[in-house]
Amino acid sequence: MIEKRPLLTVLTHIFLILGVLMVALPIWITFVGSTHEAERMLQKPIPMWPGDQFLNNFNSTFFGAGSHGDSAPVWRMMLNSLVVALMIAGGKIAISIISAFAIVYFKFPFRMGFFWMIFITLMLPVEVRILPTFEVVANLGMIDSYWGLTIPLIASATATFMFRQVFLTIPDEMLESARIDGAGPMRFFWDILLPLSRTNIAAMFVILFIYGWNQYLWPLLITTDSDMTTIVMSIKQMLESAEQTPEWNIIMMTALLAMIPPIFVVVAMQKLFVQGLTETDK
Amino acid sequence: MASITLDNLTKTYGNTEVLHHIEGSINDGEFVVIVGPSGCGKSTLLRMVAGLETVTSGEISIGDKMVNDLEPADRDIAMVFQNYALYPHMTVEQNMGYGLKIRKLPKAEVRQRVEEAADILEIREYLPRKPRQLSGGQRQRVAMGRAIVRDPQVFLFDEPLSNLDAKLRVQMRLEIRKLQRRLGVTAIYVTHDQVEAMTLGDRLMVLNGGYVEQFGTPIELYERPASLFVAGFIGSPAMNFLPASAAAGIVTLENGVALEMDNTADGKTTLGIRPEHLVLSQDGPLRLVVELLEQLGANTLIHGVLEGTDTQVIASMNGVQSIEAGTVLSFDTPTRDLHLFDGDGKRI
Amino acid sequence: MLKRVHFPSSLLPYLLVAPQIIITLVFFMWPASQAIYQSFLIEDAFGLSTEFVWFENFEYLWNDKHYHAAFIRTGFFSLAVAFLSMSVALILAAYADRVIKGAMTYRTLLIWPYAVAPVLAGALWLFMFNPTIGIFPYLLKYIGYDWNHYLNGNQAMGLIIMAAAWKQVAYNFLFYLAAMQSIPKSIIEAAAIDGAGPMKRFWTLILPLVSPTTFFLLVINAVYAFFDTFGIVHAITQGGPAGSTTILVYKVFNDGFIGLDLGGSAAQSVILMILVIAMTAVQFGYFEKKVEY
Numbered sequence: 044m045i046e047k048r049p050l051l052t053v054l055t056h057i058f059l060i061l062g063v064l065m066v067a068l069p070i071w072i073t074f075v076g077s078t079h080e081a082e083r084m085l086q087k088p089i090p091m092w093p094g095d096q097f098l099n100n101f102n103s104t105f106f107g108a109g110s111h112g113d114s115a116p117v118w119r120m121m122l123n124s125l126v127v128a129l130m131i132a133g134g135k136i137a138i139s140i141i142s143a144f145a146i147v148y149f150k151f152p153f154r155m156g157f158f159w160m161i162f163i164t165l166m167l168p169v170e171v172r173i174l175p176t177f178e179v180v181a182n183l184g185m186i187d188s189y190w191g192l193t194i195p196l197i198a199s200a201t202a203t204f205m206f207r208q209v210f211l212t213i214p215d216e217m218l219e220s221a222r223i224d225g226a227g228p229m230r231f232f233w234d235i236l237l238p239l240s241r242t243n244i245a246a247m248f249v250i251l252f253i254y255g256w257n258q259y260l261w262p263l264l265i266t267t268d269s270d271m272t273t274i275v276m277s278i279k280q281m282l283e284s285a286e287q288t289p290e291w292n293i294i295m296m297t298a299l300l301a302m303i304p305p306i307f308v309v310v311a312m313q314k315l316f317v318q319g320l321t322e323t324d325k
Numbered sequence: 326m327a328s329i330t331l332d333n334l335t336k337t338y339g340n341t342e343v344l345h346h347i348e349g350s351i352n353d354g355e356f357v358v359i360v361g362p363s364g365c366g367k368s369t370l371l372r373m374v375a376g377l378e379t380v381t382s383g384e385i386s387i388g389d390k391m392v393n394d395l396e397p398a399d400r401d402i403a404m405v406f407q408n409y410a411l412y413p414h415m416t417v418e419q420n421m422g423y424g425l426k427i428r429k430l431p432k433a434e435v436r437q438r439v440e441e442a443a444d445i446l447e448i449r450e451y452l453p454r455k456p457r458q459l460s461g462g463q464r465q466r467v468a469m470g471r472a473i474v475r476d477p478q479v480f481l482f483d484e485p486l487s488n489l490d491a492k493l494r495v496q497m498r499l500e501i502r503k504l505q506r507r508l509g510v511t512a513i514y515v516t517h518d519q520v521e522a523m524t525l526g527d528r529l530m531v532l533n534g535g536y537v538e539q540f541g542t543p544i545e546l547y548e549r550p551a552s553l554f555v556a557g558f559i560g561s562p563a564m565n566f567l568p569a570s571a572a573a574g575i576v577t578l579e580n581g582v583a584l585e586m587d588n589t590a591d592g593k594t595t596l597g598i599r600p601e602h603l604v605l606s607q608d609g610p611l612r613l614v615v616e617l618l619e620q621l622g623a624n625t626l627i628h629g630v631l632e633g634t635d636t637q638v639i640a641s642m643n644g645v646q647s648i649e650a651g652t653v654l655s656f657d658t659p660t661r662d663l664h665l666f667d668g669d670g671k672r673i
Numbered sequence: 674m675l676k677r678v679h680f681p682s683s684l685l686p687y688l689l690v691a692p693q694i695i696i697t698l699v700f701f702m703w704p705a706s707q708a709i710y711q712s713f714l715i716e717d718a719f720g721l722s723t724e725f726v727w728f729e730n731f732e733y734l735w736n737d738k739h740y741h742a743a744f745i746r747t748g749f750f751s752l753a754v755a756f757l758s759m760s761v762a763l764i765l766a767a768y769a770d771r772v773i774k775g776a777m778t779y780r781t782l783l784i785w786p787y788a789v790a791p792v793l794a795g796a797l798w799l800f801m802f803n804p805t806i807g808i809f810p811y812l813l814k815y816i817g818y819d820w821n822h823y824l825n826g827n828q829a830m831g832l833i834i835m836a837a838a839w840k841q842v843a844y845n846f847l848f849y850l851a852a853m854q855s856i857p858k859s860i861i862e863a864a865a866i867d868g869a870g871p872m873k874r875f876w877t878l879i880l881p882l883v884s885p886t887t888f889f890l891l892v893i894n895a896v897y898a899f900f901d902t903f904g905i906v907h908a909i910t911q912g913g914p915a916g917s918t919t920i921l922v923y924k925v926f927n928d929g930f931i932g933l934d935l936g937g938s939a940a941q942s943v944i945l946m947i948l949v950i951a952m953t954a955v956q957f958g959y960f961e962k963k964v965e966y
Contacts, residue, residue, distance in 0.1 A: 051771075051871065052771075052772075055768050056763075056772065056775075057772050058740040058764075059768050059769060059772070060766050061763065062764075062765045062768070062779075062783065063779065063782045063783060064966065066782070066783055066785075066786055066839070066842060066843070067782065067785075068801075069784070069794070069797040069798060069801060069839065070784075070786075070789075071796070072797065072800065072801055072808065076800065085559075087805075087808075088810055088811045089806050089807070089811075091666065091808070100891050131592075136930040138692040138696070139690075139693065141689040141690075141692070141693075142690040142692075142693040142694075143672030144688075144689055145687075145689035145690045146684075146690070147685040148679050148680055148681045149679055149680050149685070149686035149689075151683075151686045151687065151807055154686070157690050157694060160694065160697060160702075161690075161693055161694070161697055163950065167928060168900045168901070168949065170944065172701070172704045172708050172928075172942055173925065173926060173929065173942075174708070174711075174929045174935065174938060174939065174942070175513075175703070175704035175705070175708045175711065175939070175942075176700055176701075176704040178704070178707070179699060179700060179703060179707075180700075181706055185761075187793070194696065194700070195629045195696075195700040197696055198693055198697050198700065198701065199795055203693065213407060216406045216407075216408055216409075216410030217412065218679075219377050219397075219404070219406070219410065220404070220410040220412070221412075221423075222341065222376075222377070222396065222397045222398060222400060223375065223376075223377075223402065223404050223424070224398065224405065224424035224427055225396075225399075225424055225425050225427045225428060226423075226427055227680075228680045229685075229828060230427065234423075235412060237412075237951055238414040239413065239414060241414075252679060253787075253788050256790070257788075257789075257790035257791070257793075258755050258759055259790060259791065259792045259903070259907075260907075260926070264930070275790045275792060275793065276792070278792055278793055278796050278908070279792055279796075279907060279908055279942060281801065282796055288719050288789070290801055291747060291800065291806070291872055294796070294800075295800070298793055298797065301793055302788065302789050302790075302793060302881035304786035305789070305790075306785045306788045306789070308783060308952045309787060309788040310781060310785060310790065313780070313781060314782070316784075317709075317780075317784075317847055317851070320330075320844070320847060321817065321847070321848065321851055323637060323836065
């Protein structure tokens with residue numbers, strides 16, 4: 044800020060605080076909703092200040108059978124989500140980093156062909172080719188399995204592209220030096236390339252963890268067994284059942300539990316997250 | 326230790342040939358500097374010796390072994406890069422020992438050799454540090470240390486001093502020379518800096534546009550430059566070039582001044598005279614109209630034009646001089662210090 | 674594109690790209706080609722027989738009033754989401770860029786909606802605007818405005834726009850803030866010395882200087898609104914009332930999985946694929962250009 048105008052400074056902060064309140068309002072209401080009894084959540088106006096039922100709601104949601112009898116307890120769904128998110132993030136990073144390594148550090152026939160194949164086809168989001176992909180997964184017998192939930196989402200153009208960028212910025216002399224030292228390709232990969240890309244891998248992990256955790260349409264189609272439900276997709280089922288027996292306190296508690304892990308990851312690893320985002324998304 | 330032979334080496338990128346039929350042999354324990362302007366192909370040549378670039382045609386031998394198809398690691402060489410190429414995530418000790426570790430040497434021996442090299446370079450206290458905690462000069466030492474520990478037959482240097490400041494460059498230059506003598510290892514050193522080249526090399530290979538212009542000792546290059554290019558490149562300030570025409574032992578300058586020379590050339594030529602070889606002489610044939618003086622303390626550079634022409638000439642005189650602009654000075658030069666080049670720039 | 678020096682060719686690079694390529698072939702190439710193939714087929718109502726009909730599915734879509742409407746609706750939805758979230762983000766970033774202390778604190782407080790899944794965002798906004806118990810319909814009643822997005826299509830559209838924009842503000846804010854913080858201080862100071870006040874500087878200096886970011890975000894937000902908002906629509910409106918919030922991605926899903934019109938859904942998929950490839954090409958072209966500078 045150039046000028047010293049105290050009034051302007053105060054206005055700036057007021058405006059920013061308003062912005063923060065606006066952005067945070069839905070999350071605040073969710074939190075408040077998760078701290079009251081079911082009955083209280085049906086009276087107008089709904090409360091804007093937390094009640095005292097947080098622990099009760101937490102217990103019945105986290106360990107109980109959710110809002111309708113046949114669904115798995117929320118801890119089970121969160122576990123599923125965690126497994127899925129970790130598999131997607133880990134898998135994407137692993138297969139992207141090795142293909143980027145091949146494309147940048149080797150000269151071999153069809154190199155560019157592979158690159159474009161990865162790049163163009165993976166740009167197609169699951170949503171636009173949902174039916175045929177579902178058929179493939181069904182034919183492979185991967186319905187209701189962690190494999191079915193993750194593998195079709197694991198190939199990644201963005202991660203491949205980002206690791207390619209990272210490798211291109213690593214000085215050529217690193218490789219030359221390593222070759223004079225007698226390091227073969229895999230040795231170079233483990234000893235030099237992986238340690239040098241550590242922060243990029245971590246940044247990518249944050250983004251992909253959130254991507255994996257927040258998957259919705261795909262798990263919705265691919266799971267029929269309630270033991271395989273992820274927490275994000277369970278919200279929709281709860282909303283549907285809310286039309287008969289609206290237990291908004293439980294829904295809000297579930298929503299809160301579904302949001303906390305990714306929000307925690309974003310806020311705790313903010314620096315890496317911002318770096319990952321601004322670098323991956325070009 | 327080993328000699329190196331370059332036999333009819335050619336390098337082509339796509340359709341462009343960047344190195345043309347390079348010939349040369351480097352003796353065991355010799356320090357050879359490849360020098361030339363940027364883009365002359367000197368780094369490419371070095372990298373071919375290192376095995377980082379493929380050889381299009383011709384042969385490279387180290388010792389008695391043809392190494393064209395050997396991996397860099399199998400050529401028994403070590404290389405120091407311009408930007409040092411230290412692994413940023415490893416400590417100095419790990420950096421220096423990495424090549425030995427890959428060779429599966431016992432840990433104790435790796436440690437011992439790293440420490441020996443560190444002692445030679447006086448960097449023992451930096452062994453546990455990471456490269457980013459070191460200054461430019463210290464990194465330079467680590468890069469050299471990495472080369473030393475491998476105890477190679479050949480050292481390759483790719484402009485290793487160009488990232489250092491001027492003072493440190495002079496100091497490191499001396500150290501590299503001392504180290505090479507002490508280890509008795511054959512070395513090839515690439516630089517674009519002619520002073521570095523002159524001070525370091527037993528012999529210099531002057532490269533221009535992918536051709537070897539001359540390959541000889543610094544004094545040979547200075548006293549008998551084989552071409553206009555070498556003449557202009559070696560020596561500071563650069564040699565004066567005066568357009569002239571030659572016929573039967575007489576060389577005539579643009580302003581009609583005729584000099585007697587022992588030559589058989591005919592037609593258009595260029596006469597080269599180094600600034601330090603212009604000697605003030607009462608009735609010398611070379612008359613210079615003074616334009617500007619540069620006082621360097623130990624000597625004075627006189628900038629002027631050859632009387633009756635537009636040709637810029639520099640003369641160097643010892644000590645402090647005070648001469649008015651516009652003064653006409655007469656110079657003479659011993660015949661042995663005159664260099665004559667033909668229309669193609671070749672020495673006559 | 675490639676390192677000056679590389680490892681010699683061998684089997685290894687093929688092994689390294691193999692996992693990615695196999696997954697791409699099985700789960701991307703094959704389904705995409707299936708979608709193209711199916712878009713040329715019509716299946717009877719019982720799924721007993723199929724007929725190869727060339728471009729009939731596309732012709733049908735070309736003449737389908739509902740599809741036209743969905744297309745226009747999606748365009749409107751995308752623009753509205755992009756405009757709303759980008760302008761809010763721009764203003765917030767401009768203010769955050771002004772504060773010396775605390776810019777990072779504000780950033781922390783503003784970025785979390787990014788982490789919220791679209792379907793959750795939908796659920797939260799649905800709850801806030803629930804006609805019976807929601808806080809906003811309750812407040813709106815005081816000013817005499819009747820809110821019921823279950824009945825009113827415009828309100829339903831407004832609600833999904835708000836939910837989608839809310840989630841995207843965080844993302845846009847990050848990029849705008851980064852862009853503004855990368856403007857050299859000296860430029861701003863020079864303008865201040867020339868006598869330009871804060872507002873003047875924003876309009877004549879900062880806004881033009883962040884325009885590359887604006888263009889980039891426009892494409893990103895359009896792609897987001899086109900393809901990543903399925904969860905929001907599914908949670909809040911299920912495309913209703915009376916199809917007034919059926920955007921293209923939702924329609925593909927709805928016609929395929931609910932309506933079981935495989936050929937029609939596949940034809941829509943193909944059109945969306947072409948769209949997404951075109952958008953990506955624009956984005957990629959921009960990126961390559963940016964890299965050169």
